Amino acid sequence: IYLKIKQNIKAMVGHRLGSVLVTSSPNIILSKFIGLSAIAVYSNYFLVISAVNNLANQFFSSLIAGIGNLIALESSQKKADIFKVIEFIVAWQAMIVCCGFYMLFNPLIELWLGKSFLFETIIVDCLIVNFYLMYMRKAVLAFRDASGLYWNDRYKPLAEAVINLVVSVYLTIHYGVIGVIWGGIISTLLTCFWIEPYVLFRNSIEIKLKDYFKDYFKYAAVTLLTAVFSKWLYNKLFSEVTVINFILGVILCLIISNSVWILLFGKREEMAYLRNIAREKFGMRFL
Numbered sequence: 052i053y054l055k056i057k058q059n060i061k062a063m064v065g066h067r068l069g070s071v072l073v074t075s076s077p078n079i080i081l082s083k084f085i086g087l088s089a090i091a092v093y094s095n096y097f098l099v100i101s102a103v104n105n106l107a108n109q110f111f112s113s114l115i116a117g118i119g120n121l122i123a124l125e126s127s128q129k130k131a132d133i134f135k136v137i138e139f140i141v142a143w144q145a146m147i148v149c150c151g152f153y154m155l156f157n158p159l160i161e162l163w164l165g166k167s168f169l170f171e172t173i174i175v176d177c178l179i180v181n182f183y184l185m186y187m188r189k190a191v192l193a194f195r196d197a198s199g200l201y202w203n204d205r206y207k208p209l210a211e212a213v214i215n216l217v218v219s220v221y222l223t224i225h226y227g228v229i230g231v232i233w234g235g236i237i238s239t240l241l242t243c244f245w246i247e248p249y250v251l252f253r254n255s256i257e258i259k260l261k262d263y264f265k266d267y268f269k270y271a272a273v274t275l276l277t278a279v280f281s282k283w284l285y286n287k288l289f290s291e292v293t294v295i296n297f298i299l300g301v302i303l304c305l306i307i308s309n310s311v312w313i314l315l316f317g318k319r320e321e322m323a324y325l326r327n328i329a330r331e332k333f334g335m336r337f338l
Contacts (some may be wrong), residue, residue, distance in 0.1 A: 055202075062201035069208020073215050073238065077231045080216075084223045092168050093228065095160055096175070100182055103148055107186070111193045118197035127257045132320075134256050135266075138190040139321035142270035143312055145186045146277060150308045152179045153278040154285045155300050158292045170228070177232040183274065184239045187267065191247045198255040207246050214238040277311045 077097075081089045114137070121133055156175050160168055170178075195201075219234025226233075245260075252258045281304055288303070289296040316322055 058202045059199050062205040065205055066201055066208045069212045072212040073235065076212075076216055076219060077235070080219050080223050080231050080234075081228065084220070085228060089228050092170060093231075095164060095168055096156070096170065096178055099156070099159065100178070103182075104185070107144065107189065111189050115193055115197045118194055122194070122198055122255060130256050131258050132324075134190065134194055134258065136321045136324050137193065138263075138266065139316070139319070140325075141187060141190045142266075142274075145183055146270070146274040146312060147305065147308045148186070149179055149183050149274055150278045150281045151301065151304045152182065154282045154304055155297060158297050158300070161292050162294060162297060174229050174232065177229055177236065179278075181232055181235045181239070183271070184236060184244065187270075188243055188247060191251055194256060195247060195251050198251065200250055200254055203254055204246050204250045207242050211238050211242040214241055273311065273315060277308055281307045 077093065078090055081093060118133075118137075121130055125133075153176070156179070157169050157172070215234050215238035218237050219231045222230025222233050224230070248263050249260055252260055252263065284307070285300050285303060289300065313322070
């Protein structure tokens with residue numbers, strides 16, 4: 052037991068170090084190959100994304116103790132069912148946030164700092180893709196942390212950091228700011244995207260990897276189509292960037308994204324479970 056704890060502590064340090072390297076490398080690469088002006092613009096977008104991530108991390112961190120009890124005491128089927136519910140919640144949240152970013156990220160920066168601090172649309176789109184890939188890991192990471200599986204993918208953070216650094220430097224030299232974002236996307240797809248669920252499902256939860264990715268791509272497709280439609284409708288309704296239009300855009304995003312999600316996934320078992328929780332725990336009998 053002592054050896055296992057020691058191994059997990061070492062692996063946990065490696066994971067934390069790898070995460071810091073991946074997070075901090077864009078600023079270093081941009082300052083080296085592009086300039087401080089690019090960092091100034093990039094940092095504003097990163098600040099907004101970090102604020103959303105930190106808020107979400109507080110929510111999912113509060114679930115880890117309960118997930119630990121679930122893993123220790125419940126049956127394999129119960130663990131798989133709860134994982135699917137949490138993954139469902141993560142995908143729902145990711146859809147709402149990404150639709151909001153796709154519609155309103157540049158209007159937000161323009162209202163906050165002015166047009167001179169805006170990225171091109173293609174760069175913002177890549178930032179949103181990278182955000183989606185990172186956010187969709189939260190369910191897997193919560194269950195991994197609760198299961199203590201740090202040692203099982205101990206080489207993953209090193210591989211991610213190296214791939215991210217090499218690809219980001221190469222693409223930034225040749226393509227500019229967008230290269231550093233693509234470095235993050237590619238390193239995530241080559242490592243975290245498949246290694247983390249593979250390790251979790253092989254060692255803790257009995258779910259087939261293909262079933263996980265089947266749901267993943269279904270959620271991603273719905274998110275993409277909803278985001279495109281939401282932005283198209285927003286641009287049709289609002290031609291100017293104003294505070295009032297921004298607020299109306301937020302309301303529009305919430306209505307469209309939640310309506311689409313409930314319409315398409317309202318009959319899934321995960322949604323039925325959430326309705327029961329809302330009725331029993333929060334007294335929402337109308338559900």
